[in-house]
Amino acid sequence: MNSTESVSRPRGRPRRFDAEQGVATAQHLFHARGYDAVSIADVTEALGINPPSFYAAFGSKAGLYARVLDRYSATDALPFADLLRPDRPVAECLAALLEMAARQYVADPAATGCLVVEGTRCNDLEAREAARSLQAGAEVVIRTYIAARHPQEAQRVADFVGTAMAGLSAKARNGFEPDRLLAIARMAGRALMQELSGKTA
Amino acid sequence: MNSTESVSRPRGRPRRFDAEQGVATAQHLFHARGYDAVSIADVTEALGINPPSFYAAFGSKAGLYARVLDRYSATDALPFADLLRPDRPVAECLAALLEMAARQYVADPAATGCLVVEGTRCNDLEAREAARSLQAGAEVVIRTYIAARHPQEAQRVADFVGTAMAGLSAKARNGFEPDRLLAIARMAGRALMQELSGKTA
DNA sequence: CGCTTTCTGTACTATTCACTACAAAATACC
DNA sequence: GGTATTTTGTAGTGAATAGTACAGAAAGCG
Known part of the structure; x- marks a missing residue:
């Protein structure tokens, strides 16, 4: 498998942050404080991005949580x-x-x-x-x-x-x-x- | 003890609801949904009162919860x-x-x-x-x-x-x-x- | 270059949150 | 009746919530 090399970049403006790393950061937040106590503002601040970038990448708070759960079962479960x-x-x-x-x-x-x-x-x-x-x-x-x-x-x-x-x-x-x-x-x-x-x- | 008879009523306008019964109703709400998921609006609606009456009687959401815990340990624990x-x-x-x-x-x-x-x-x-x-x-x-x-x-x-x-x-x-x-x-x-x-x- | 596509930052929306200012109402005391 | 006292309803406060509209920036493709 290609580890870090992407074969062909997508068309538009490149993303300023790594989504996978964002999921990892969000996992720590959710694990530390619990889902309810983490706000979108907490996540966007931790990732250094603005709300539109967050919603473009993850769709919603629950969408991000789903990706966090996937990552958790793959690496920390x-x-x-x-x-x-x-x-x-x-x-x-x-x-x-x-x-x-x-x-x-x-x-x-x-x-x-x-x-x-x-x-x-x-x-x-x-x-x-x-x-x-x-x-x-x-x-x-x-x-x-x-x-x-x-x-x-x-x-x-x-x-x-x-x-x-x-x-x-x-x-x-x-x-x-x-x-x-x-x-x-x-x-x-x-x-x-x-x-x-x-x-x- | 006097069960329902109060010896001397207080001076001002009488309260329109029974605080003890309010605590009982709030206990059901907190037990059913959990503390975080119950809003002041939920409580005031359930008691049929307005926010000022609520705050005059219970002080705050946490204050009400303290009374709920007291009632729980006295009756349901x-x-x-x-x-x-x-x-x-x-x-x-x-x-x-x-x-x-x-x-x-x-x-x-x-x-x-x-x-x-x-x-x-x-x-x-x-x-x-x-x-x-x-x-x-x-x-x-x-x-x-x-x-x-x-x-x-x-x-x-x-x-x-x-x-x-x-x-x-x-x-x-x-x-x-x-x-x-x-x-x-x-x-x-x-x-x-x-x-x-x-x-x- | 010019066009398309995707993302980004600014600045918002509407809703809900716990909580309160204020004046009128309703009682007890005199 | 008059006054002091307490609760009431109306209508707010500011802060935080999840989520967005929009225009411009940054890349690939022809």
Whole structure:
């Protein structure tokens, strides 16, 4: 693939800023303050552009948020595929997922919690639905992974994992320290071990 | 006590509405939509009054919210004192607390989740601090209750309970059905039993 | 060069936000 | 009745919101 080289520039006046970098900057803003608390003026100021340039590039606030969510799932989301391994006990992998979530949710003190989980609770319908759709996809992945070896418990255990992640994200945003959050995640992990013990290795 | 009879009416023009009932109506609004999504105009319209009457009675939006939180803890909050019994196993009582939380968080489909937990994440500093203060008080009650018989595990287990409640509130607001939420709470309750087993009855 | 296309900056729109100035109304006290 | 006191309705305040109209600038294409 061509990494930075564009084959043929478009016709008109060139854009003064890089849209991808704008999405990255916006991601930090949304993650730090939440969707509702970020205004278009905040974004245009951070990008050093004016409103018309913003709307030409992203269409709307929700449109920008959709691109932010895409970027988040591509670069910052939890690596489900790596964590949920078929060659390891299900509970062990889910526990590792929760631990990694706890670590990631406080990795950047200026942008705590999960961008997607927090996005599902914003006050804008379009942005909320976009975040919920992404969250629903992740929960399907988790439930399907569990169901392969624990079909009976899949729904309940997947719900527990999703609720634990939501709770960890909330507590991360409430200012919990990394150690404290990790201890909670480990306790939830032990609950998973107990719940799925003795059925399949 | 005098229930509805006031001994001596104040001097000036009588108020056209009942402030206590206004707080109750506002509580429903805040619980249903969240603090940020409720405007003064929403409240004045719901109470059938005009802005000056509102500000004369409640001072500000955050002032009204403080009174709503007071009313919530007095009438709708979980009955910690009844649930956390000294004559029953700690884990059993905490599990009952989580089950009751799950039930209450979806009891009214138009006002899901916990008013306090959700309030800790709003975008207004004053309202957020008020909700956090109330939440902190509840978590002290829980930790103190655990510490009486399980001092070593008190902090970690209390954090787990608080995180579970935050997660349950989040999932309630995400539209989970009562049965599903209850199953999650029961699983968290089993985790508590496991964590506190064998130390004290 | 001249034309088309795209973006940019200036300056706006209309709406909503929390909150208030002010004078009239409605009561208690004398 | 007269006066003091408090609440009321009308009609605003200034600030912030998301989003735009428009004309000019900057590029590619012929």
